[in-house]
Amino acid sequence: MRQQRRADYTEFASARAGHLYRSACLLTAGDTHLAEDLVQETFGRLYVRWGRVSRAENPAAYAQTVLTRTFLAHRRLRSSRERATDTFPDLPGADGGDAPLRLTLMAALARLPVKDRAVVVLRYWEDRSVEQTADVLNVSSAAVRTRCVRALGRLRELLGEDLHEFSRP
């Protein structure tokens, strides 16, 4: 990669690493080791196609899309079908914030099917619209809505009053 392009990549990646890592932590329901791995893999893919990334209208959104798809591809390779996990994630590396809330929320996210989790993260963390979420996941808008409703229902079941207790004005 030519020097300037490499410098551009480095600047972009350094600036986006923190946010992508946080997104990856949510996608992996708090598995910070896997999150780091996903972010590195995402950057690896972005590096390879940097010419295209840098020309994208919104490279940050592009990076987020690659992260989400990398996560889903990873899950797809690990398991041939979607399955929610009951394994409680370990949570090193998180500091500050509301620890009980984090634990509760990550445990609930971990119990969602991975695609539902991706929908939730894109919609409520990334603030993507239904249509944008559908684009990222390569599904229809209707499918996104269905997954979103289902995921919220499940989260309501899992979190219920806990979330209320931790909620902030």
Added chain:
Amino acid sequence: MPENQYTDPFEDRFAAALRDTGHSFRTDDPAALAGRGEVRGRRKQLLRRTAVLGGMTGVALVGVGATLLLPADVHGPRRTSAAAGPAATASPSAASPSPAGTFTGDDMLRSLKELLPQGTFSEEQAQGTGSTTPPYARLVFDDGEGAAALGLSVDRTDPGGEQAGQWTTCPDKAVVAHDDCTSATQPDGSRLMLLRGYEYPDRRVDTRWWNAELVTPDGVHVTLSEWNAPAQKDAPVSRPQPPLSVEQLKEVVTADVWRRVAAAMPRSPKPSVTGEAPLEGRPSGAIAKTLMGLLPENLKVTGRSGPGGDYAYLVVDDGKGGSLVQINVQPGMSDVAGDLFRDAEKLADGTLVTTRKSPGEKAGKDVVMWTADTLRPDGLRVVVSAFNTPAQNEDATRDAPALTLAQLREIALSTVWDAGA
């Protein structure tokens, strides 16, 4: 907060809690993540010819990168069907027949073995020139000093292109750890890089990875890798160093036979020479090509997606202006049946089919999108959409797409997309 038709207090609370929680995760060193990403990217470029390494390895930690590196293993036998089908070769700009005969996988193995010193061979795998991905041979070689994985692949590239330059330029030591590396122009004008490096950039295991990259003036790219272990990763080191010296690596990659292999490859764009590959699934260049072969005869193709990328598309013109045609071919999609095919028609073979006319999803004014969506019983989803504009973000330029729903349906249901068709 995403748009809502009504306010759900739980949804609001959840969104707030998710944001709080997300912000509580901190990485110690974002620059290090970026740097390690670059290392992977750099290695992806070095390993791009991919197939050589497949099967030796669980690439890139927990297999995250495997869609890029293990096409044959991940997608199974059907992955080659998109470009190998008869429709592909019948289309106007499709692959021309191999001009110099073909090399089978066995030919590739035999050619490689003839160039190696005395020893024994095992775990042989190879692919010939008849596939959409580059031909390769890989095996475990033992010269008596210990078993070592070794793989070679042949590809074509633009000899003056940036990718060729990257392949044959020694990487920065900070990016790819190595003991030494030389890059030089050969008497015939070829560029050759010889690198003695390590499998793991952080050297957590001392698996050595030695690599030769050759790009000839006419664009033949030969790559050879060897390790001092019987597998690229996750195998104990079996000997102090890989079996071939850098001089021997050079001899193998510069052998004439690989130029003949390159000459036997079908001349078609390949994702491996672009530096870009689809995120998952089949190479979109191959898909676009297959799609071209399935179009009605009255349509002229005026644009198409590149050989890499996430989606394949064509712009077609029936005389009334450009019409964008998008396609996705996705294996393993059975899990969306409930979401996307709830009211679908079920064919005798179990394939689900649905067609719809909907407004365009992007910014273009008055854009309509006509779609045929199909799901095979084995989970292969083929979805084709046509638009009344040459670009989704642009306003409609015609009343209707250039393909009817019936034509889209026929394309999506073509057996060319299926395995072995």
